Amino acid sequence: MKVKGVISEEKVTLPKVREVLLGVEAQRLAAEKEMSYEFRRSIEHANQVAKTSPEKSEALVEQLQKLEKMKPEIAFRIANIMPKTRDELRAIYAKERFTLVPEELESILEIVSSHF
Secondary structure, three states, rough: OOOOOOOOOOOOHHHHHHHHHHHHHHHHHHHHOOOHHHHHHHHHHHHHHHOOOOOHHHHHHHHOOOOOOOOOOEEEHHHHHHHOOHHHHHHHOOOOOOOOOHHHHHHHHHHHHOOO
């Protein structure tokens, strides 16, 4: 299948991607169509990496975006990775021009832990 152009673009979390891929997989199985290697690997990766439900991950993104130093890209990255330690969270913020104080890191980690 060749893609000729992008119709629309939207940021989504990995649990949402997993949900969409599983829906497409169910349609293909019902129609008895063959699934490509790439598609099977995509489903396998989404199953391994997605750590929560789509609803919880989207609620997490919304709650994170209310914070002061939070960009939408970082909120989605945090929701996809679900960091458990300060070091994991600092790695996400490594490319930013600002650093977070320990209180801000702890508040983000508390928000993340409430959405597991």
